[in-house]
Amino acid sequence: MDDAAAAGQSADHFTDQFTPARAKLGLIIPAVNTLSEPQFQHFAPDGMGVHVMRARISGSPSDTLADLSPAIEQAADILTDMSPDMIVFHCTGTSMKEGTRGDRGLIDLIEKRTNRPACSTIGLVVEAMRALGMSKVVVLSPYKTNRDAIAYLAEVGIETVNDVALACASGADFVRITPQQWVDLARQNDRPEADGIFLSCTNTTQIEAVDAIERALGKPVVNSNQAVIWGAAKRLKEQLGDYCLAPALGSLVREH
Known part of the structure; x- marks a missing residue:
C-alpha cells in the first residue's frame, strides 16, 4: 500500500470512529472553571455534544446580576453560532445570587438573546x-x-x-x-x-x-454537574433518542 492509500485509510478509520452529536448542549461557565468540561465529556450520554463558552460570571460578592449581564449576553451570542439545542447558565453560585427572581431573569435574558431554550444550574438542581x-x-x-x-x-x-x-x-x-x-x-x-x-x-x-x-x-x-447532565438529557431526549447515563451518577439517573 502506497503512502497516499495509507493516509486515506487512516482518515477513513477516524471518520468511522467519530459519531456526530445528535443533540448539542451549550454551557456558559465561569472562566476559572477547569472541571466541568472533562466531567461532562466523560459523563454525558452518547450523542450529546457539549460545547462550552467561558465568561467572567462568578464575579465578586458585590457584583449584581445586572453587572454580569454584558458578559452573559456576549457568551450566549457566541454560543448561538454553533446552533445549540439548549443553553445552560452553568454557575450554581451566580444563579442563586438573587434568589428565584434573579435566576428567572438570567434564563429570560439568555432565551431572548438567543431564541434557544435555556436553564440554570440551580433550576436543574431543584428539579x-x-x-x-x-x-x-x-x-x-x-x-x-x-x-x-x-x-x-x-x-x-x-x-x-x-x-x-x-x-x-x-x-x-x-x-x-x-x-x-x-x-x-x-x-x-x-x-x-x-x-x-x-x-x-x-x-x-x-x-x-x-x-x-x-x-x-x-x-x-x-x-451541580450531575443534575445538569440529567436535566439536559431529559430535555434533549427527542434528539438523543434512547440514551443511558452512567450509574456512577447515583440514584437520580438510575431511578428517574
Whole structure:
C-alpha cells in the first residue's frame, strides 16, 4: 500500500470512529472553571455534544446580576453560532445570587438573546431534588458561605438542616478537594433529619463522590454537574433518542 492509500485509510478509520452529536448542549461557565468540561465529556450520554463558552460570571460578592449581564449576553451570542439545542447558565453560585427572581431573569435574558431554550444550574438542581423527594438537605460547598444557597432553597420549599462552606480562597483551591474528602465531609456532617445531600458547585470533584456518598449514607445526593447532565438529557431526549447515563451518577439517573 502506497503512502497516499495509507493516509486515506487512516482518515477513513477516524471518520468511522467519530459519531456526530445528535443533540448539542451549550454551557456558559465561569472562566476559572477547569472541571466541568472533562466531567461532562466523560459523563454525558452518547450523542450529546457539549460545547462550552467561558465568561467572567462568578464575579465578586458585590457584583449584581445586572453587572454580569454584558458578559452573559456576549457568551450566549457566541454560543448561538454553533446552533445549540439548549443553553445552560452553568454557575450554581451566580444563579442563586438573587434568589428565584434573579435566576428567572438570567434564563429570560439568555432565551431572548438567543431564541434557544435555556436553564440554570440551580433550576436543574431543584428539579433533581424534587424528583428524589428531597425536602430537608445538608449543603456542602467550597464557597465562602452557603447563605445564597440556603435562601434560594428556602424560597422553593427546601429546608437546609446543616451546611458546610469550606471558605476556599479561589477556584484553584476548589479543585484540590478530592472525591474522598467530599465523601468524608458528607459522613461527618449528615443529620438524621436530612433526606438528602446537596453538593453545590460546578468546579469540583464532587460528581465523582456521588455514588460513594449514597452508599455510605443510604440517602440521595444531588450535585451541580450531575443534575445538569440529567436535566439536559431529559430535555434533549427527542434528539438523543434512547440514551443511558452512567450509574456512577447515583440514584437520580438510575431511578428517574
